[in-house]
Amino acid sequence: MKKLKTTTRAKKxxxxxxxxxxxxxxxxxxxxxxxKAASRILAQASTxxxxxxxxxxxxxxxxxSEEILFKNGxxxxxxRRSGLPHALxxxxxxxxxxxxxxARGLRxxxxxxxxxxxxVEESSRPNGLVLQKVSxxxxxxxxxxxxxxxxxxxxxxxxxxxxNAVILRGGKxxxxxxxxxxxxxxxxxxxxxxxxxxxxxxxxTDRALIRDLVTMDEVVDLVIPRGxxxxxxxxxxxxxxxxxxHGKGLCSVYxxxxxxxxxxxxxxxxxxxxxxxxCNAMETLLxxxxxxxxxxxxxxxxxxxxxxxxRGDEEVRRLVPGVRPASNKDWDTEFLGLTAAVKIxxxxxxAVAHIxxxxxxxxxxxxxxxxxxxxxxLREVDSAAVFHNASTxxxxxGVFGLGAEMGISTQKLHARGAMGLKELTTTKYVVxxxxxxxx
Amino acid sequence: MKKLKTTTRAKKxxxxxxxxxxxxxxxxxxxxxxxKAASRILAQASTxxxxxxxxxxxxxxxxxSEEILFKNGxxxxxxRRSGLPHALxxxxxxxxxxxxxxARGLRxxxxxxxxxxxxVEESSRPNGLVLQKVSxxxxxxxxxxxxxxxxxxxxxxxxxxxxNAVILRGGKxxxxxxxxxxxxxxxxxxxxxxxxxxxxxxxxTDRALIRDLVTMDEVVDLVIPRGxxxxxxxxxxxxxxxxxxHGKGLCSVYxxxxxxxxxxxxxxxxxxxxxxxxCNAMETLLxxxxxxxxxxxxxxxxxxxxxxxxRGDEEVRRLVPGVRPASNKDWDTEFLGLTAAVKIxxxxxxAVAHIxxxxxxxxxxxxxxxxxxxxxxLREVDSAAVFHNASTxxxxxGVFGLGAEMGISTQKLHARGAMGLKELTTTKYVVxxxxxxxx
Numbered sequence: 037m038k039k040l041k042t043t044t045r046a047k048k049x050x051x052x053x054x055x056x057x058x059x060x061x062x063x064x065x066x067x068x069x070x071x072k073a074a075s076r077i078l079a080q081a082s083t084x085x086x087x088x089x090x091x092x093x094x095x096x097x098x099x100x101s102e103e104i105l106f107k108n109g110x111x112x113x114x115x116r117r118s119g120l121p122h123a124l125x126x127x128x129x130x131x132x133x134x135x136x137x138x139a140r141g142l143r144x145x146x147x148x149x150x151x152x153x154x155x156v157e158e159s160s161r162p163n164g165l166v167l168q169k170v171s172x173x174x175x176x177x178x179x180x181x182x183x184x185x186x187x188x189x190x191x192x193x194x195x196x197x198x199x200n201a202v203i204l205r206g207g208k209x210x211x212x213x214x215x216x217x218x219x220x221x222x223x224x225x226x227x228x229x230x231x232x233x234x235x236x237x238x239x240x241t242d243r244a245l246i247r248d249l250v251t252m253d254e255v256v257d258l259v260i261p262r263g264x265x266x267x268x269x270x271x272x273x274x275x276x277x278x279x280x281x282h283g284k285g286l287c288s289v290y291x292x293x294x295x296x297x298x299x300x301x302x303x304x305x306x307x308x309x310x311x312x313x314x315c316n317a318m319e320t321l322l323x324x325x326x327x328x329x330x331x332x333x334x335x336x337x338x339x340x341x342x343x344x345x346x347r348g349d350e351e352v353r354r355l356v357p358g359v360r361p362a363s364n365k366d367w368d369t370e371f372l373g374l375t376a377a378v379k380i381x382x383x384x385x386x387a388v389a390h391i392x393x394x395x396x397x398x399x400x401x402x403x404x405x406x407x408x409x410x411x412x413x414l415r416e417v418d419s420a421a422v423f424h425n426a427s428t429x430x431x432x433x434g435v436f437g438l439g440a441e442m443g444i445s446t447q448k449l450h451a452r453g454a455m456g457l458k459e460l461t462t463t464k465y466v467v468x469x470x471x472x473x474x475x
Numbered sequence: 476m477k478k479l480k481t482t483t484r485a486k487k488x489x490x491x492x493x494x495x496x497x498x499x500x501x502x503x504x505x506x507x508x509x510x511k512a513a514s515r516i517l518a519q520a521s522t523x524x525x526x527x528x529x530x531x532x533x534x535x536x537x538x539x540s541e542e543i544l545f546k547n548g549x550x551x552x553x554x555r556r557s558g559l560p561h562a563l564x565x566x567x568x569x570x571x572x573x574x575x576x577x578a579r580g581l582r583x584x585x586x587x588x589x590x591x592x593x594x595v596e597e598s599s600r601p602n603g604l605v606l607q608k609v610s611x612x613x614x615x616x617x618x619x620x621x622x623x624x625x626x627x628x629x630x631x632x633x634x635x636x637x638x639n640a641v642i643l644r645g646g647k648x649x650x651x652x653x654x655x656x657x658x659x660x661x662x663x664x665x666x667x668x669x670x671x672x673x674x675x676x677x678x679x680t681d682r683a684l685i686r687d688l689v690t691m692d693e694v695v696d697l698v699i700p701r702g703x704x705x706x707x708x709x710x711x712x713x714x715x716x717x718x719x720x721h722g723k724g725l726c727s728v729y730x731x732x733x734x735x736x737x738x739x740x741x742x743x744x745x746x747x748x749x750x751x752x753x754c755n756a757m758e759t760l761l762x763x764x765x766x767x768x769x770x771x772x773x774x775x776x777x778x779x780x781x782x783x784x785x786r787g788d789e790e791v792r793r794l795v796p797g798v799r800p801a802s803n804k805d806w807d808t809e810f811l812g813l814t815a816a817v818k819i820x821x822x823x824x825x826a827v828a829h830i831x832x833x834x835x836x837x838x839x840x841x842x843x844x845x846x847x848x849x850x851x852x853l854r855e856v857d858s859a860a861v862f863h864n865a866s867t868x869x870x871x872x873g874v875f876g877l878g879a880e881m882g883i884s885t886q887k888l889h890a891r892g893a894m895g896l897k898e899l900t901t902t903k904y905v906v907x908x909x910x911x912x913x914x
Binding site: 431 | 515518519598600602604606608611613614696697711715717719735738741742745746749750831849853854855857858859860861862863864865866868869870871874875876886887888889891892893901902903904905906907908909910911912913
């Protein structure tokens with residue numbers, strides 16, 4: 037609660053009047069119930085019909101792109117006037133190219149297998165019951181996100197394919213754009229014979245409505261927050277609806293004594309530098325003492341070329357002059373930028389212990405030619421994804437073959453690691469009998 | 476929070492002094508960290524070692540049953556003096572037979588397949604990465620339950636088999652019994668070469684410690700509350716650790732116009748009467764209007780013989796004189812006893828709509844000889860388990876072949892319906908490469 041208030045103030049949003057709030061809350065209650073009713077119809081829709089709707093939205097995005105760009109222009113202009121930071125303005129701004137990308141994303145989702153109706157388990161029981169565990173949609177999903185309008189279309193597409201209705205609550209900066217996009221989605225749903233109420237935009241960006249939405253646990257089956265750490269934490273704290281969220285990524289690479297040092301250099305460099313601001317980038321590099329003298333000076337030199345600030349333990353600083361000392365806090369910090377903490381360890385055991393204690397259980401890699409050391413690391417590091425001789429940056433729905441990605445979960449329940457369409461489903465037991473009763 | 480206070484007061488537990496509370500909180504913090512460390516060792520334990528420990532506990536229960544019964548006698552005597560209700564006293568009381576049952580349960584768990592280390596998915600990616608999704612233990616589980624001492628042993632056994640450490644917080648009435656049982660479990664763990672810290676009893680039944688336990692989200696991976704609806708709700712509201720819990724069971728049986736009426740009578744009778752106080756017992760009976768005249772008088776007569784109070788809609792009351800009218804509230808009530816609400820519906824669609832609106836999404840059954848009606852019901856009823864021509868009472872881990880049961884989940888995330896050992900695991904991606912990086 038405190039968090040949310042802070043965020044509200046930081047964004048300087050004008051508070052809604054009590055009357056406005058009351059009206060939008062009523063409206064929200066209404067559309068949530070409509071969406072729940074629509075979810076029951078969507079849950080029964082055939083793969084063909086769902087794909088027709090997805091391709092229909094993609095077509096309409098192309099056909100109606102001027103309309104979208106016009107509305108987007110209003111948002112971008114308002115954002116510029118209110119002094120929205122450049123990075124946010126950039127995320128908010130649509131172009132013909134970006135609209136094409138959204139459309140292609142939808143066609144990709146249409147091409148993926150239907151996650152609904154898979155028989156996950158099957159058995160015949162001694163009493164003659166035939167048991168199936170079948171994948172079914174979750175029902176009604178609430179998405180809370182920030183100013184990127186592509187999330188509107190991506191989420192609608194993923195929810196549609198997985199047979200779920202969705203309530204979208206995007207950033208207030210993108211309200212006109214999102215309204216235009218949702219109108220197009222609804223038209224395409226209708227044209228495909230599906231209920232347009234299955235995709236709904238929260239009618240106001242009044243923040244009071246977020247709390248309402250994430251506490252409607254009788255009707256909403258899941259909340260997915262997509263955004264910064266503060267926003268995600270605020271939602272987790274408020275929600276009574278189950279939450280599926282990304283955690284932070286404090287990832288490590290461990291270079292073992294039996295590593296191919298050329299490979300290790302490539303991986304440690306790629307994991308840190310290729311895109312340092314994302315969750316699967318490396319923050320901590322651990323190096324076995326036996327290869328420290330041969331490896332550390334080389335990788336530090338490459339990091340320095342790439343403007344990475346290195347913070348090292350005493351041993352690292354002995355090997356490479358001018359390295360800044362790592363503080364205790366550095367081992368627990370997700371830098372999300374061009375900083376790396378480097379530490380010398382005495383064994384794979386020590387590396388595993390360091391990662392389990394300081395890491396965020398996201399993605400961690402070992403580089404070694406020793407199969408026993410590799411298996412020990414893969415088995416004992418308690419993270420959503422563990423890599424042998426590969427970069428942590430490869431933890432990604434696309435790379436893993438999941439098609440569209442809903443994000444990377446660091447929680448252990450329901451979904452762990454890269455999430456795809458499957459994570460938007462649950463299961464139900466379907467039991468067929470011939471009059472069996474409990475004795 | 477409010478809920479918990481109410482419960483505390485209702486149970487008239489003597490509040491602990493501030494100093495006592497402070498000491499037990501410190502102690503709890505210590506044992507939770509010890510258990511987390513032990514969980515890392517347990518996660519790597521082989522199936523053989525885990526099974527040896529399980530059978531070792533079973534042996535020790537037999538060998539040391541006098542010791543257990545002595546401690547249990549102290550609890551039972553104290554319970555009797557403090558006026559514990561008869562039903563609770565009964566659940567608290569151990570006998571040689573009940574100890575044998577616990578031991579047999581452990582041997583059954585030992586005989587089940589190891590849920591850890593299964594390769595759930597496997598693929599090779601175009602860049603040469605070899606990807607596996609492997610089942611792994613959750614880590615550290617907290618069990619909060621009431622006065623049945625068998626839950627202590629069952630939970631320890633299930634957690635051990637699934638490679639998880641566990642913190643047990645049983646009812647204060649059973650503290651001496653639980654201490655004796657946990658001592659035996661710890662001795663058997665040690666004898667099998669496993670860390671005894673993997674199974675811990677919360678050192679005091681001071682209720683302040685429950686809040687501590689269920690908010691330790693940095694260390695505790697899952698909370699499982701087993702008990703009444705109020706207790707479960709209080710835990711859900713307090714917890715920041717993910718919760719896996721049973722919801723209520725408002726289950727229905729729908730007798731279709733094409734039902735075999737003899738079979739329908741058996742199923743509707745069994746679902747209501749065989750054990751009315753449990754979550755998968757039927758509360759509402761829906762009957763198609765075309766068979767109402769033939770079916771309703773017969774089933775009502777059988778219910779009356781079994782002392783079931785029938786509450787009916789107008790049509791039911793027209794068919795059977797003397798039936799009490801069902802109020803609107805009755806359709807939303809889990810009676811958990813010898814009461815049934817009976818309603819006439821016009822179609823399978825109406826039955827499905829009634830169940831989705833008034834039921835608790837637990838277990839619902841259709842009786843019909845019409846495959847189309849059956850499939851419609853099975854597909855559209857949004858419940859954890861749906862039955863065709865079988866009693867809702869069959870929704871059970873044992874009947875479903877899951878061996879030991881952790882309960883029945885009515886939530887949609889992670890586990891839905893009857894839960895077994897598998898639901899005590901999560902997965903991790905294990906990725907093997909040859910130097911791959913992100914381009």
